[in-house]
Amino acid sequence: MISRIVIEDLALRRGERLLFEHLAFTVSPGETVALTGRNGAGKTSLLRAVAGLLRPVAGRVTFEGVEPEAAAGALHLLGHLDGLKGGRTAWEELRFAALWSGGTEDGARAAAATLELDRLLALEVRKLSAGQRRRLALARLLAAPRPLWLLDEPLAPLDSVWRVRMGELMVAHTAGGGMILAAVHDPLPLPSRGVEVGA
Amino acid sequence: MISRIVIEDLALRRGERLLFEHLAFTVSPGETVALTGRNGAGKTSLLRAVAGLLRPVAGRVTFEGVEPEAAAGALHLLGHLDGLKGGRTAWEELRFAALWSGGTEDGARAAAATLELDRLLALEVRKLSAGQRRRLALARLLAAPRPLWLLDEPLAPLDSVWRVRMGELMVAHTAGGGMILAAVHDPLPLPSRGVEVGA
Amino acid sequence: MLSFLANPDRFMAFSRWAAPMFGVMAAGLMAVGLWLGFAAPEDYQQGDTVRMMFIHVPASWLALFVYLCLGVASFLSLVFRHALADAAAKAAAPLGAVFTALALITGSLWGKPMWGTWWVWDARLTSVLVLFLFYLGYIALRAAMDDETKGGRAAAILALVGLVNLPIVKFSVDWWNSLHQGASVFRAEGPAMTNDYLIPLLLMGLGYMAAFGSLWLVRIRAEVWRRKATVLALKAAEA
Amino acid sequence: MRPLVTLLGRELALAWSRGGGPLPALAFYAGMATLLPFAVGPEPERLAAVAPGFAWLALALASLLSLERLFERDFEDGTLDLLALGPAPLEAVCAIKCLAQWLAAGLPLAFAAPLAAIALGAPVPVAPLVFLCALIGGLAFAFVGGLGAALALGSRRGGLLIAIIVLPLFAPPVIFGGGALTQLAAGLPWTSGLALLAGWTAAAVALSPLAMAAACRNAVD
Amino acid sequence: MRPLVTLLGRELALAWSRGGGPLPALAFYAGMATLLPFAVGPEPERLAAVAPGFAWLALALASLLSLERLFERDFEDGTLDLLALGPAPLEAVCAIKCLAQWLAAGLPLAFAAPLAAIALGAPVPVAPLVFLCALIGGLAFAFVGGLGAALALGSRRGGLLIAIIVLPLFAPPVIFGGGALTQLAAGLPWTSGLALLAGWTAAAVALSPLAMAAACRNAVD
Ligand code: HEM
Ligand SMILES: Nc1ncnc2c1ncn2[C@@H]1O[C@H](COP(=O)(O)OP(=O)(O)OP(=O)(O)O)[C@@H](O)[C@H]1O
Numbered sequence A, B: 001m002i003s004r005i006v007i008e009d010l011a012l013r014r015g016e017r018l019l020f021e022h023l024a025f026t027v028s029p030g031e032t033v034a035l036t037g038r039n040g041a042g043k044t045s046l047l048r049a050v051a052g053l054l055r056p057v058a059g060r061v062t063f064e065g066v067e068p069e070a071a072a073g074a075l076h077l078l079g080h081l082d083g084l085k086g087g088r089t090a091w092e093e094l095r096f097a098a099l100w101s102g103g104t105e106d107g108a109r110a111a112a113a114t115l116e117l118d119r120l121l122a123l124e125v126r127k128l129s130a131g132q133r134r135r136l137a138l139a140r141l142l143a144a145p146r147p148l149w150l151l152d153e154p155l156a157p158l159d160s161v162w163r164v165r166m167g168e169l170m171v172a173h174t175a176g177g178g179m180i181l182a183a184v185h186d187p188l189p190l191p192s193r194g195v196e197v198g199a
Numbered sequence C: 001m002l003s004f005l006a007n008p009d010r011f012m013a014f015s016r017w018a019a020p021m022f023g024v025m026a027a028g029l030m031a032v033g034l035w036l037g038f039a040a041p042e043d044y045q046q047g048d049t050v051r052m053m054f055i056h057v058p059a060s061w062l063a064l065f066v067y068l069c070l071g072v073a074s075f076l077s078l079v080f081r082h083a084l085a086d087a088a089a090k091a092a093a094p095l096g097a098v099f100t101a102l103a104l105i106t107g108s109l110w111g112k113p114m115w116g117t118w119w120v121w122d123a124r125l126t127s128v129l130v131l132f133l134f135y136l137g138y139i140a141l142r143a144a145m146d147d148e149t150k151g152g153r154a155a156a157i158l159a160l161v162g163l164v165n166l167p168i169v170k171f172s173v174d175w176w177n178s179l180h181q182g183a184s185v186f187r188a189e190g191p192a193m194t195n196d197y198l199i200p201l202l203l204m205g206l207g208y209m210a211a212f213g214s215l216w217l218v219r220i221r222a223e224v225w226r227r228k229a230t231v232l233a234l235k236a237a238e239a
Numbered sequence D, E: 001m002r003p004l005v006t007l008l009g010r011e012l013a014l015a016w017s018r019g020g021g022p023l024p025a026l027a028f029y030a031g032m033a034t035l036l037p038f039a040v041g042p043e044p045e046r047l048a049a050v051a052p053g054f055a056w057l058a059l060a061l062a063s064l065l066s067l068e069r070l071f072e073r074d075f076e077d078g079t080l081d082l083l084a085l086g087p088a089p090l091e092a093v094c095a096i097k098c099l100a101q102w103l104a105a106g107l108p109l110a111f112a113a114p115l116a117a118i119a120l121g122a123p124v125p126v127a128p129l130v131f132l133c134a135l136i137g138g139l140a141f142a143f144v145g146g147l148g149a150a151l152a153l154g155s156r157r158g159g160l161l162i163a164i165i166v167l168p169l170f171a172p173p174v175i176f177g178g179g180a181l182t183q184l185a186a187g188l189p190w191t192s193g194l195a196l197l198a199g200w201t202a203a204a205v206a207l208s209p210l211a212m213a214a215a216c217r218n219a220v221d
């Protein structure tokens, strides 16, 4: 299990521009951290750096309690691009994501039920409405249990009812020892600690 | 000039499902209408029907004061899909959209200045952050003046500063006789009339 | 040597005098080589056209050698992320392309009188053309990426992949029967050529090598300066 | 007119970067000319005999395989909506897209085809006819290929559909052009083959935009 | 292993619907076999001589043009991130993608190639060698093509680049396979050509995943 995620003295560069330097904070099990900042501050870049997809120019991200190689297997990343193929059905995509991330088909089915996607599973992804599509993407988090969730504006396209439901699911995840690092422009519907990027 | 947009007894179907029927409302110059409704209620579909891209199963959409064929030339549609090509630069995309919608290159430049995109115009679209990309899409509305704006969750990826700025720009548009029909989950930062879809 | 030059400041100090020195050496060696080459007796089979050798053969050697340099520099820049290695790779590619083009052109000029044709699709000639395409691919890939570090890394991967082509070029004449003759200088049994030809050929080879060294250093220096300038311009823009 | 010119510019730029402009066409033919002798053996007279036909065939294949996805990108990223709401009818938009594709990819291929044929040893007098066939035929391939791409929009199994739809439409021009080339090689009159090819191309250019626009409207709906 | 099998299933389904399964391959060869007599002239012995080589070269060209976009979709829609964060190393992911592409497109082509050669009048004993070359060579084309596609990710002028990158890597296998075919036709021993082809394929399959994964990591960064 991850005992803590430590971000120390982090600096990121995109192209020629330095986004931020000397960023430091930690995320402990049970915690939700909300990343805020202006557009283009580097929230998305930070999430990708934590996921290990982006190499920082200085500083480091440490997953305490797991081998560095196993870090990728301990997290879910849900970005602006949700990696869903318009031409495949919702169930094909959810099932693949579950099995690929170490979950099971039953887990995928349970996640679909929790997010009330059952009726939509046979539809092609391109036919889903924006909110339904986001729910499908969020179902992947539940389909394969991993301790760290990296979320990029996860609730924006959801309606008010689903924002509340999703807030409850996030609380349940952290209550079970999970961690959440979410980039947001609106406050999250659950207790969270704020970290401002690129201030 | 459009004197009014009248939606009468409208019914839309997607696949086998009837989304809603008997929907009726009007939009007059200077008005902002906020469409609300659950995910999958049919807000996006309604916007596409008003734009003439989707054929209703019953009822009609009338643009009073313009020929039916000219209706498409009187509106901007900004959907979930923003029609921006990741591999082209922001300026190439903005310039094309302006000229294609009947605007001018100067108009495009002015719009970019208003939305503070100047520094980003040389970047490829895929490198923009989510909020920057949305600002680029919004700049297209200003680059070619058209009376009706059909917007699908226009402000979601913007930071708080830009939400306020965009609200001011929308107020300016309606003050000049424009009309706005926007699908939203969060209240708009300007006075608007609400219409609930699929209640 | 490599680790000594890996320090950018030391490299700049070294290349400052090394580049012109190599240039002078190149001019001297090539002048003597050409003089001796033209003074050498005519070949009893080839007649005067044998003098093409002094241009063609060193260009072909360099085409291979520069690719090797490109490969090594690319490896260093990929593994150690060393900016200077990346600059060296970038600087080497167009030079290599020029040498390869020279080998192709002089070879085919020589082929007309010798083989009666400008070009045949045999293994040696084709593999050199492939080498040329690798150089072009490297240059094009670098140029097509907006992001310089990304373009550099993608191109470095390509350069490493292209290394497999080097032994094919070198040994193509042994592995397939080819119009082109086999190695006659660098071979296990020692050179098979009279000193009349061998000495000017080796002088020309050294001259080409020195010319490459000089141009390479100059180009690396220019690249280093260009990068410094962009960094400064960016700082100025942000301030 | 003005917006259509802008659109043509944009589509040219996109097709150019998608296909890479004239260089891949040249590289494609260079590769072909390089590899053909290895594949069929280097005897010059055998090569010379097949060279013009092969150049023509390669053109058809290249168009078939590269045109497939002409509309798909625009459909998936929402650009098709933007184009449908523009000042020009969708028929014109579709025609412009195909035209741009031809200008950016077909035209360079048409220039490269006779060069490849000559490099392979085809008699020089054949070259102009290869060029003409490639020029005219390429236009037909672009429009017919665009039609297949538009029809397959939004369907699963797009590739399969395109193949089934487009191949029968590709066969006649290929046969007309090939006929003209063999006739010329045999010293027989070849104008009728070329005329048939031109007729087919004219029909394709005139009719397929209508079908393309209908298919796009259907996909956007 | 389990996730990789799932991935293979998904990639197969995607490649199948992208390429349309075996039908386009068959149609492609059917078109070629129909056209070739027109292009080369119908004399049987001339046709028979070039038939196997044509079948082989057409395979290479088809692979060249259809493999181009193997990674681009996944890069643009974020799937590549998902794959990079999975349980398997990116090298294995890349290898699986190429393998799926080969199974879905290369394998049907390999079955179609000897049929096309025979239809064109190639002697039946050549068919097994055409099949073997297509089978083995197709695998090399899939992996090398994937490498080109991965290197060109995120660049402008993708098509151009892929052509330039991939052509030099395609040349050797085409030469080896073509050599084996001409040797066989001439009644000479042909195993060395096939062995070289197999060796090249083995090297491509073993090494290109490393380069592909490095290229993907670079693009995602
Ligand atoms: C376009 C045509 C040609 C190309 C691409 C070409 C390429 C090459 C290359 C790459 C080498 C260096 C081989 C090594 O270092 O082992 C070489 C060497 C050589 N070439 Fe050519 N060549 C061409 C035509 C010719 C012709 C027509 C002749 C004369 C008959 C010729 C004579 C030589 C000789 C004598 C060497 C030196 C061999 C040695 O000592 O290693 N080449 N050529
Ligand atoms: N490859 C690149 N080259 C140059 N600049 C880039 C590149 N990629 C991203 N950027 C820039 O990096 C900055 C940070 O982008 P990022 O997506 O991390 O911002 P963000 O905080 O997520 O913003 P948003 O709230 O709009 O989503 C942006 O200004 C963007 O333009």
Ligand SMILES: Nc1ncnc2c1ncn2[C@@H]1O[C@H](COP(=O)(O)OP(=O)(O)OP(=O)(O)O)[C@@H](O)[C@H]1O
Pocket: A123, A127, A128, A129, A130, A131, A132, A157, B014, B015, B016, B017, B019, B037, B038, B039, B040, B041, B042, B043, B044, B045, B046, B183
């Ligand atoms: N081609 C289609 N076939 C079948 N159902 C479809 C098709 N296209 C859309 N739908 C369904 O139509 C419904 C309406 O979708 P729409 O995008 O209009 O909703 P929305 O109100 O915009 O929702 P959101 O708030 O999530 O954006 C959804 O339930 C969707 O699944």
Ligand SMILES: [Mg+2]
Pocket: A043, A044, A045, A080, A152, A183, B129, B130, B131
């Ligand atoms: Mg972001």
Ligand SMILES: [Mg+2]
Pocket: A129, A130, A131, B043, B044, B045, B080, B152, B183
């Ligand atoms: Mg919607």
